[in-house]
Amino acid sequence: MSRPIGFDTFFVIIRFMDAARTLRDARRRAGLTQRALATRTGIPQPAIARIERGTVVPRVDTLDRLLAGCGEELGIERRPGLGIDRTSIRALLRLTPAQRIHVATREGRNLERLERSASA
Numbered sequence: 001m002s003r004p005i006g007f008d009t010f011f012v013i014i015r016f017m018d019a020a021r022t023l024r025d026a027r028r029r030a031g032l033t034q035r036a037l038a039t040r041t042g043i044p045q046p047a048i049a050r051i052e053r054g055t056v057v058p059r060v061d062t063l064d065r066l067l068a069g070c071g072e073e074l075g076i077e078r079r080p081g082l083g084i085d086r087t088s089i090r091a092l093l094r095l096t097p098a099q100r101i102h103v104a105t106r107e108g109r110n111l112e113r114l115e116r117s118a119s120a
Contacts, residue, residue, distance in 0.1 A: 018054075019054075019058055019063055023051055026067050026072045027048075027052075027066075032069075037069050041069040043065065
């Protein structure tokens with residue numbers, strides 16, 4: 001995959017989170033208005049409004065600064081299942097429970113055959 005000019009790995013992190021909701025919820029938990037947060041952080045109130053509306057995606061340092069103004073911090077967590085091909089899972093979920101049991105029984109028999117041939 002080609003990376004755009006100025007690609008930033010932090011952009012990938014922000015892209016997969018909802019910065020608008022994260023900021024709005026943090027600000028409300030802190031009991032701050034957008035204007036009060038602007039005063040605390042030095043970031044203009046209209047910019048905060050655009051971020052909270054989701055019309056712009058903030059840089060990581062900007063979001064971190066805004067969250068700090070709310071008494072919170074930006075953290076990183078591993079995303080379970082990242083990079084897993086879910087094609088087979090989705091196909092199995094489209095089956096009825098009875099069809100899934102049939103598939104599981106067939107696969108169990110295949111494993112038994114494989115085990116017998118490996119021990120022979």
